[in-house]
Amino acid sequence: MTSTMNLNLDLYKAALLKRAAECRNDLEDVRKDVAIENTAEVMEQGIRAADREVAMERMETAYRQLRQVESALSRMERDEYGICLKCEDDIGQKRLDALPWAVLCVACQETAERLRGSGAALRRAA
Ligand SMILES: [Zn+2]
Incomplete structure (x- = not known):
């Protein structure tokens, strides 16, 4: 089944690829943040735990978004976008x-x- 709409797929594909790159950057950023936090954690356990929760949430959001974007891209390839x-x-x-x-x-x-x-x-x- 193919969409009956006349979509400019190139445009959406470009937007999806851009978003995927942003998500990967975000994941990389958070990963670095968490790594830094882990070393400081010994001194500031309470604050760092809260920070890490925020970081984890950010990571989860970016990861979920990335999966959505990738699924949209693969659906585009199958002509199901x-x-x-x-x-x-x-x-x-x-x-x-x-x-x-x-x-x-x-x-x-x-x-x-x-x-x-x-x-x-x-x-x-x-
Ligand atoms: Zn529906």
Whole structure:
């Protein structure tokens, strides 16, 4: 099944590759930060533990994003880019413009977030 939309795939591909590079940089940054923290940890255990939690969260976010981006790129290669994973509807150009790595349409994304509970919504609001 191929998207019925007339998407400029080159444009999205460029955006995805750029985002992937940013995520990898971010992961590398956090890894360095954590390495530095570990050596200082002995002296400032309390503060460092909190810092590390933030670093871990950043790493998780970057990692999750990277996986989304890579999945979008591989779907592009299979000619499935722009199709919702769940309902196989078009994701929609406006949504892809904002989130080139989106794999779900707005409706399915909302359902998925509801099922995941209020945690994600709360984090987003913060
Ligand atoms: Zn959908």
